[in-house]
Amino acid sequence: MKVGVVTFPGSLDDVDAQRAVRLAGAEPVALWHGDHDLRSVDAVVLPGGFSYGDYLRCGAIARFAPVMTEVVAAAHGGMPVLGICNGFQILCESHLLPGALIRNDHRKFVCRDQRLRIDNAATAWTSSYEAGDEIVVPLKNGEGGFVADEFTLDLLEGEGRVVARYLDDNPNGSLRDIAGITNERGNVVGLMPHPEHAVEDLCGPGTDGLGFFTSVLSALVK
Amino acid sequence: MTDAPAATAPPAKFRLDTVEHADATPDHEQPWADLGLKADEYARIREILGRRPTGAELAMYSVMWSEHCSYKSSKVHLKKFGELPQETPLGKTLAGIGENAGVIDVGQGYAVTFKVESHNHPSYVEPYQGAATGVGGIVRDILAMGARPVAVMDPLRFGPLDAPDTKRVMPGIVAGVGGYGNCLGLPNIGGEVVFDETYLGNPLVNALCVGVLRHEQLHTAHASGEGNQVVLYGARTGGDGIGGVSVLASETFDAEGPAKRPSVQVGDPFMEKLLIECTLELFDAEVVAGIQDLGGAGLSCATSELASAGDGGMHVELDTVPLRDSTLSPEEILMSESQERMMAVVEPRHLDRFMEICAKWDVEATVVGEVTETGRLVIDWHGETVVDVPPRSVAHDGPTYERPYARPDWQDALQADTTASLARPASGDELRTTLLDVLSSPNQADKSWITDQYDRYVRGNTVLAQPEDAGVIRIDDDTNLGVAVSTDCNGRFAKLDPYAGAQLALAESYRNVGVSGGLPLAVTDCLNFGSPEDPAVMWQFERATAGLKDACAVLGIPVTGGNVSFYNQTGETAILPTPVVGVLGVVEDVTKRIKQGFRADGDVVLVLGTTRDELDGSAWSQVAHQHLGGVPPQVDLAAEKALADLMVEVAKQGLATAAHDLSDGGLAIALAEASIRNGVGARVAFEGAGLDRNVFEALFSESAARALVTVAASDLQGFTALAASYGVPVTRIGTTGGDALAVEGQFSIPVTELRDRWTATIPAVMGA
Numbered sequence: 001m002k003v004g005v006v007t008f009p010g011s012l013d014d015v016d017a018q019r020a021v022r023l024a025g026a027e028p029v030a031l032w033h034g035d036h037d038l039r040s041v042d043a044v045v046l047p048g049g050f051s052y053g054d055y056l057r058c059g060a061i062a063r064f065a066p067v068m069t070e071v072v073a074a075a076h077g078g079m080p081v082l083g084i085c086n087g088f089q090i091l092c093e094s095h096l097l098p099g100a101l102i103r104n105d106h107r108k109f110v111c112r113d114q115r116l117r118i119d120n121a122a123t124a125w126t127s128s129y130e131a132g133d134e135i136v137v138p139l140k141n142g143e144g145g146f147v148a149d150e151f152t153l154d155l156l157e158g159e160g161r162v163v164a165r166y167l168d169d170n171p172n173g174s175l176r177d178i179a180g181i182t183n184e185r186g187n188v189v190g191l192m193p194h195p196e197h198a199v200e201d202l203c204g205p206g207t208d209g210l211g212f213f214t215s216v217l218s219a220l221v222k
Numbered sequence: 223m224t225d226a227p228a229a230t231a232p233p234a235k236f237r238l239d240t241v242e243h244a245d246a247t248p249d250h251e252q253p254w255a256d257l258g259l260k261a262d263e264y265a266r267i268r269e270i271l272g273r274r275p276t277g278a279e280l281a282m283y284s285v286m287w288s289e290h291c292s293y294k295s296s297k298v299h300l301k302k303f304g305e306l307p308q309e310t311p312l313g314k315t316l317a318g319i320g321e322n323a324g325v326i327d328v329g330q331g332y333a334v335t336f337k338v339e340s341h342n343h344p345s346y347v348e349p350y351q352g353a354a355t356g357v358g359g360i361v362r363d364i365l366a367m368g369a370r371p372v373a374v375m376d377p378l379r380f381g382p383l384d385a386p387d388t389k390r391v392m393p394g395i396v397a398g399v400g401g402y403g404n405c406l407g408l409p410n411i412g413g414e415v416v417f418d419e420t421y422l423g424n425p426l427v428n429a430l431c432v433g434v435l436r437h438e439q440l441h442t443a444h445a446s447g448e449g450n451q452v453v454l455y456g457a458r459t460g461g462d463g464i465g466g467v468s469v470l471a472s473e474t475f476d477a478e479g480p481a482k483r484p485s486v487q488v489g490d491p492f493m494e495k496l497l498i499e500c501t502l503e504l505f506d507a508e509v510v511a512g513i514q515d516l517g518g519a520g521l522s523c524a525t526s527e528l529a530s531a532g533d534g535g536m537h538v539e540l541d542t543v544p545l546r547d548s549t550l551s552p553e554e555i556l557m558s559e560s561q562e563r564m565m566a567v568v569e570p571r572h573l574d575r576f577m578e579i580c581a582k583w584d585v586e587a588t589v590v591g592e593v594t595e596t597g598r599l600v601i602d603w604h605g606e607t608v609v610d611v612p613p614r615s616v617a618h619d620g621p622t623y624e625r626p627y628a629r630p631d632w633q634d635a636l637q638a639d640t641t642a643s644l645a646r647p648a649s650g651d652e653l654r655t656t657l658l659d660v661l662s663s664p665n666q667a668d669k670s671w672i673t674d675q676y677d678r679y680v681r682g683n684t685v686l687a688q689p690e691d692a693g694v695i696r697i698d699d700d701t702n703l704g705v706a707v708s709t710d711c712n713g714r715f716a717k718l719d720p721y722a723g724a725q726l727a728l729a730e731s732y733r734n735v736g737v738s739g740g741l742p743l744a745v746t747d748c749l750n751f752g753s754p755e756d757p758a759v760m761w762q763f764e765r766a767t768a769g770l771k772d773a774c775a776v777l778g779i780p781v782t783g784g785n786v787s788f789y790n791q792t793g794e795t796a797i798l799p800t801p802v803v804g805v806l807g808v809v810e811d812v813t814k815r816i817k818q819g820f821r822a823d824g825d826v827v828l829v830l831g832t833t834r835d836e837l838d839g840s841a842w843s844q845v846a847h848q849h850l851g852g853v854p855p856q857v858d859l860a861a862e863k864a865l866a867d868l869m870v871e872v873a874k875q876g877l878a879t880a881a882h883d884l885s886d887g888g889l890a891i892a893l894a895e896a897s898i899r900n901g902v903g904a905r906v907a908f909e910g911a912g913l914d915r916n917v918f919e920a921l922f923s924e925s926a927a928r929a930l931v932t933v934a935a936s937d938l939q940g941f942t943a944l945a946a947s948y949g950v951p952v953t954r955i956g957t958t959g960g961d962a963l964a965v966e967g968q969f970s971i972p973v974t975e976l977r978d979r980w981t982a983t984i985p986a987v988m989g990a
Contacts, residue, residue, distance in 0.1 A: 009492070009495075009496055009583070009584060010405070010492050010495055010496075012405075012406075012407030012495075012680050012681075013407070013680060013682075015681060015682065016679075016680070016681060016682035019682050019699070020682075048680075049407060050404075050405045050491075050492060050495075052492070053405070053490070053491070053492025053493075054405075054492075055492070106990065108397070108675055109397070109400050109401070109404060109675045109676075109677075110674055110675070111404075111673075111674050111675070111676060111677050111678060111679065112670075112674050138679045140404075140677045140679060140680075142404075194679065196682070197679040197680075197682060199682075202685055202696070202812065202813055203679075203682050203683055203684055203685055203696065204679060204682075204684075
């Protein structure tokens with residue numbers, strides 16, 4: 001099972017995502033932003049970081065990277081795609097997911113261990129969880145406030161497309177405490193917190209994040 | 223400086239001041255004083271060159287001979303670090319003082335490089351960019367050694383938390399450190415935040431970076447091999463930071479003076495991230511013969527240092543340098559401190575590959591010159607020579623000052639003014655209140671308002687980060703080899719006795735590495751002081767360096783690099799002498815690191831080391847009495863070494879469930895922090911524990927060489943026996959558990975109350 005991890009100029013958590021894929025039991029494959037090539041991977045992770053320096057708008061330039069043409073096409077074909085943090089921003093900019101991510105309401109970068117509730121355990125990236133599971137994974141962002149119009153928010157909630165919500169304090173002003181969402185088909189997931197930083201007890205607040213990466217393996221087996 | 227000629231208009235940009243022109247116009251008046259040079263220094267330049275310098279040469283000498291670059295006031299004292307054996311407990315250092323950063327062997331074929339630097343003055347002028355580019359500069363130093371930067375730490379110091387100017391500088395500095403480091407993908411794993419009124423107007427922004435490399439990847443800054451190409455790559459050169467080193471870092475601030483903002487550089491962390499990845503790929507491709515980062519003094523520094531450290535000369539065509547602003551003069555290009563630039567020496571046969579890799583990372587690279595055998599650094603501007611100097615005279619033969627130093631006349635009175643006469647809390651209620659007051663004071667309070675703005679997780683190798691005693695980074699996923707790093711300094715102790723204060727800074731840092739399970743290997747220091755022109759400050763500096771050197775000799779660890787920052791003072795008032803000491807240790811198996819928080823109910827609580835009546839300079843004396851006087855705690859380096867050696871063995875054997883060094887605020891604060899960490903309290907008693915002379919003293923003394931440790935009851939005997947074999951005294955004081963910190967017969971404080979008081983202080987002033 002091959003999971004591609006895209007490196008854009010300014011990607012930072014690509015090595016971490018690769019490690020998470022490995023620990024979940026799959027083979028990580030490095031993908032380069034400038035290539036029109038997904039190298040026969042079965043799923044793709046768009047990692048965190050500051051692609052293209054977050055210039056213009058987070059994710060706005062990455063959307064036009066050659067590799068994204070292939071990612072968008074594959075996603076439309078049903079390939080599982082997970083965007084974490086900057087990856088989530090890129091998915092929104094690419095219109096694979098609705099809404100947008102704006103500057104945190106308190107205007108500061110925030111890094112902390114965040115409690116989340118998994119609301120939708122039926123996506124390609126969350127099937128290892130049960131709906132209602134509470135997990136702790138690191139959160140770190142400067143522009144993590146999820147926003148969308150009321151209609152879209154109602155739609156997301158009505159269709160069960162909110163994948164995860166923030167518990168305790170909302171860390172960034174996200175509307176309706178939304179930490180992650182999915183597309184209608186459930187193969188594309190965008191998540192602001194970082195499950196790849198919670199895959200081993202040694203270097204994070206536990207292993208609660210590993211489920212995102214094991215989920216995609218079982219999704220691919222099916 | 224009354225004999226300095228008034229600054230006449232410098233040679234007009236459109237009339238080039240060539241070497242030929244300089245030769246022909248010996249009497250041309252030059253603005254050397256405005257550039258920060260003294261009359262005798264200017265005379266020396268003329269003597270070296272046998273003529274007056276050209277404008278471009280003057281620019282180069284002025285920045286390279288500035289205090290910041292030449293260490294002219296500190297060199298005579300720093301020399302003694304070179305007398306230490308360049309050896310760590312694991313063997314010879316791979317690169318030491320004089321390189322961009324020291325490199326030490328940590329085993330398994332890995333080497334580690336680390337260094338701390340200051341960016342104090344720019345951060346006062348422009349907090350965000352000053353702090354950001356401080357991080358950027360130290361990261362490039364580490365990169366230039368051939369290492370992948372893997373972590374940063376930032377010791378910060380501000381004026382009082384509630385001072386209006388602190389509200390101006392602190393949010394900007396913290397955002398700048400975070401904004402740059404986060405964007406580079408470097409975890410920020412520790413540092414310090416200290417508030418003291420002497421830092422008002424003189425905030426200290428020190429930045430430490432750790433890098434990892436394989437032994438064979440070591441690179442150095444030298445240009446040799448005639449015909450090798452000199453490549454400038456990274457960002458374009460602009461007008462930012464011109465004169466930064468000479469104007470900013472080497473003068474005190476004058477409230478009436480003109481705004482100096484244009485002298486502060488502006489950082490672009492995205493470009494730096496590309497520069498890191500690009501440079502590491504260049505190293506992997508083995509196409510780099512020599513490399514130097516461009517930091518303070520920009521091209522002046524890089525060209526002269528590379529050439530000076532090489533075996534020949536260098537010829538540079540300055541007009542080939544890619545510019546952001548096409549109107550820049552040769553002088554300005556040479557002095558610009560535009561960030562995110564590197565200079566490499568490349569053999570012609572590797573040039574194409576070099577350029578390919580730069581293109582892959584969208585990094586602009588330009589051949590700007592080549593290595594020659596002339597022994598001269600020659601710089602041309604559109605075919606005319608504007609610089610022709612012996613490179614060593616610029617880079618290494620700067621002036622050296624034997625600044626006068628003298629023990630200040632107030633030192634005796636300061637030391638005589640001890641805490642003996644200050645009222646001490648006696649009742650349980652008073653002790654309870656005192657503990658909460660000290661715990662919630664700005665210096666002891668929770669710093670997560672600051673550290674939560676830093677990414678501590680990126681790269682996935684962060685084993686420990688703040689508020690743990692030391693930052694611990696895994697460097698090998700398979701073997702679990704890692705390093706532990708801590709930075710510390712108690713400037714109050716250094717004020718009372720700079721010799722002992724510097725030793726205590728080293729001791730604390732060393733201890734923090736040890737209690738985390740790391741074997742201390744090497745030291746980097748950032749020596750922040752007031753004006754070297756004040757004999758009292760110079761005395762503090764001399765004493766601090768002597769103390770540090772002597773202590774390193776006893777502990778058997780070398781100083782591998784560091785930085786000096788002078789002129790941190792406002793008017794006559796200098797900052798507390800602040801020799802920040804970073805210690806790096808190796809952790810053979812990071813899974814065995816020891817954390818500071820109490821873990822479970824029923825563990826035995828122990829104090830290691832000897833507690834004395836040492837309250838002078840303590841956190842208590844500051845919080846309860848706003849007092850600073852007396853003498854700092856006794857330095858016992860043999861005891862520090864025994865403690866660290868013991869803890870390394872304890873970690874290996876897995877005998878401790880938690881460990882926390884005792885320092886600021888003493889046992890009281892350590893107990894509170896260890897309780898807060900995981901919400902597990904403890905019940906302790908001092909009677910019959912050898913600490914019963916005085917509960918206050920047991921709780922608030924800041925005696926050094928001590929640690930708080932918990933062990934499982936079943937391990938107590940083994941632990942005690944091991945400690946005895948290392949000669950470390952062990953005092954059993956109680957048991958972990960419950961939801962309160964209780965001192966028998968005195969007071970009990972719910973852990974939630976401890977946490978509430980501890981976390982409230984900084985957000986109350988800075989906002990949530």
